[in-house]
Amino acid sequence: MFHDKPLHCEGNFPRFSMKNFPLLRFQAFVLAAALLAIVSLRADNPPKKIALSDFPAAAVDDVVVPVPSEIFAVLDKLGNPNWKGQLRDGKVQTPEDRARTALLLGNVIAEGFVAVEAEDAERVKDIGRQVLTLANAINVRKAVITRCKSITDKADARDWKGVRSEFDGALQDVRAAMDELNDHDLSQLVSLGGWLRGTEVLTSIVQNGFSKDGAELLHQPELVNYFDRCIGSMSSRLRKNPLVSHIRDVLRKIGPIVGESGDSITAENVKMIHDLTREVNEQVIGGGN
């Protein structure tokens, strides 16, 4: 009852008017607005559990390859890694083999993320120049000129978040430019090259202060399968490229290890992945095989 008089009948309020109750009208308005806001913010009610098998392959998009800094951010939270100690020395030579150039480009961009973690401005700028040189070798220089300039400017300003964003952008620009040139396979190799270098650094840091939490970062089964599938769908010329073929072998050795549940990855497993990725990265940098 809103007033002291008895109602004429249950459920019927012929004499009741909100006009007579300005405060109540305001409260009702606020309540309605709040309800509307809640309804609009949670218009859908997601099920607590779904059957992923309901999604056929066509309904599942490919994995987006994480950038190294996504993993490095976690390592920073776990401890205080010696990022400077992870930096590679020297400049890379531009290979003649386009597949290796693409792998090296991804590798060098990943090195850029390491240099950002190390907050080494000179190294960052040097890597920016290397990115430009390698991009030039595979005809995508134009796509990254602005990025490389920004990398230099932001490294000078010690804007590390900005530099990180520019390396991420450079990776996407290069890949987009390659896709535009119908070099989809090379575009995938850029991602793969970055992942290989990122994984080498990750395993090196985890080895130096082994912890279950650190090792768990290697639990990337779908990503490794994805790279394997990518190589499998490349042109036969690329699949037969000795370095690409070797990388596929390496992925197939890594796959079962990273496929284990995160807390099952042992120090020995980490060392094995480190040795495999370091060896393959040396080939990416220096050729051979």
Place this chain on the structure above:
Amino acid sequence: MKLSTASSFMFSRIAFQHCCLLGVAVICLGSPSLLRATVDDSVSFAYEAALPYYKQGFSIRKDAWGGDLGVREKKAVSIQLFKGNTYWFLMATEVKGGSLSVHLYDDKGNLVEDESWQKGRFAGARVNPKSTGTYFAIVQILKSPEERTTWALVYGYK
């Protein structure tokens, strides 16, 4: 310092513009069927939804997903997430009057998001993964005046 604030603002604007352009490029080039202006707009809206999180310190990835779906149609996007990071997934459509949702599940199909919201053409979901591994963002068009509705999804981490 004013200069620093101005630079930060400039960077923010430039980064946002780059995000939009890159996202558009990545999506359009990834699938010829998506070479439509509407997808470009959806990507722009998705980055618009991501902007507040960028300002909160999240690094917004330049990679993006996108496509078109019918009403009530769902799509799963597989993602590698790392325990220790916080992720925001932001989704949008350019279709006026359209609404959509994004929710996050682990590889066993359990809902894992810590928070989600849905507001008209925008939606978002946040997760602090309990373990490192493969996750799925389930995107869905809830309602739309169009038969097919373009959408775009981006994510940020910190």
